[in-house]
Amino acid sequence: MITRLLSAALVAGFLASVVATGLQLALTSPLILQAETYEGEGAHAALAPTTDAPFAALIVPAHAPSQHSHGEGGHDHGKADEWQPAPGLQRMAFTGLATLVGGVGYALLLAAVMLALRRDPTPQSGLVVGVAGFLAVALAPAIGLPPELPGMGAAPLVLRQSWWLMTVIATGLGLYLIAVRRVPLTILGGLVLIVAPHLAGAPQSVDTVSSQVPPAAAAQFAARSLAIGFVFWAVIGLAYGWAWRLFGREAGARAHA
Numbered sequence: 001m002i003t004r005l006l007s008a009a010l011v012a013g014f015l016a017s018v019v020a021t022g023l024q025l026a027l028t029s030p031l032i033l034q035a036e037t038y039e040g041e042g043a044h045a046a047l048a049p050t051t052d053a054p055f056a057a058l059i060v061p062a063h064a065p066s067q068h069s070h071g072e073g074g075h076d077h078g079k080a081d082e083w084q085p086a087p088g089l090q091r092m093a094f095t096g097l098a099t100l101v102g103g104v105g106y107a108l109l110l111a112a113v114m115l116a117l118r119r120d121p122t123p124q125s126g127l128v129v130g131v132a133g134f135l136a137v138a139l140a141p142a143i144g145l146p147p148e149l150p151g152m153g154a155a156p157l158v159l160r161q162s163w164w165l166m167t168v169i170a171t172g173l174g175l176y177l178i179a180v181r182r183v184p185l186t187i188l189g190g191l192v193l194i195v196a197p198h199l200a201g202a203p204q205s206v207d208t209v210s211s212q213v214p215p216a217a218a219a220q221f222a223a224r225s226l227a228i229g230f231v232f233w234a235v236i237g238l239a240y241g242w243a244w245r246l247f248g249r250e251a252g253a254r255a256h257a
Contacts, residue, residue: 004247004248005111005115005244006108007243007247008107008111008121008240008243008244008246008247009104009107009108009240010104011239011240011243012103012107012110012126012237012240012243013100013103013104013107013108014104016103016106016107016232016233016235016236016239017096017099017100017102017103017104019231019235020103020228020231020232020235021095021099021100023228023231024099024228027227027228028221028224028225028228029095031217031220031224032149032150032221034217035149035150035151035213035217035218035221036150036151038211038212038213103232106133106137106233106236107236107239107240109133110130110133110237110240111240113129113133114126114129117129121240121241121244121245122241122244122245123238123241123242125241126236126237126239126240126241126242126244127234127238127241129237130233130235130237130238130240131233131237132172132175132179133233133236133237134229134230134232134233134234135171135175136168136171136175137168137233138226138229138230139226139229140167140168140171141163141164141167141168142226143198143202144167144197144201144202145160145163145164145202145203146222147221147222147225147226148222149213149221150213151211151212151213152211152218153205154205155204160202160203163197163202163203166197166200167198170196170197171193171194171197173190173193174189174190174191174192174193174194175190177189177190177193178190178191
């Protein structure tokens with residue numbers, strides 16, 4: 001069973017990363033490159049990214065080191081002599097690699113959740129859990145820390161990471177209480193958990209220098225990043241359910257051979 005689970009998760013993560021990387025290169029990388037032209041114009045010029053993964057903060061906290069946020073903004077201030085992949089093919093390769101690592105990791109998490117819930121993995125049930133993953137890991141944190149382009153200010157990294165993690169855990173538990181337990185008391189508790197991080201408030205930038213990035217480009221990037229994040233999680237769920245059944249049929253055929 002463990003081999004089947006790992007195999008299905010690897011397939012799901014790979015397929016999701018291929019789809020997401022293609023969408024990133026087509027929809028969000030041009031916006032990132034455009035925004036980087038404004039970085040030198042502001043008083044708080046940021047370090048150029050290691051990858052173009054725009055939904056990185058849908059997987060990790062916004063403004064994580066060396067990544068753009070998809071939810072997954074991701075610039076952090078640093079030294080200009082830090083290593084960066086060269087533009088072009090090398091940068092595209094690192095974007096794909098970062099997305100692949102995230103895809104496999106979250107496919108394994110989705111598999112663990114389905115196992116804990118004792119849900120039979122199918123494309124339909126996988127899609128449901130995948131959408132829940134998007135809500136918890138991407139959409140809920142993006143309400144307070146939306147995906148951001150290079151050159152935009154940000155709160156200290158530790159504060160952003162802490163709030164992101166708190167929001168993911170609280171939203172995940174809240175969805176579990178609402179969708180799985182489904183009694184009035186747990187539904188109320190779930191709603192409280194989901195709302196609590198936003199009542200506490202996400203950490204905000206203390207930088208008073210206005211960003212040079214056009215607001216329209218920033219809004220477009222955030223919307224596209226979240227859309228890519230939704231597709232990413234949906235493909236993980238669908239592909240995991242499909243791969244689980246595929247490997248199950250193959251195991252059954254070998255057993256009867």
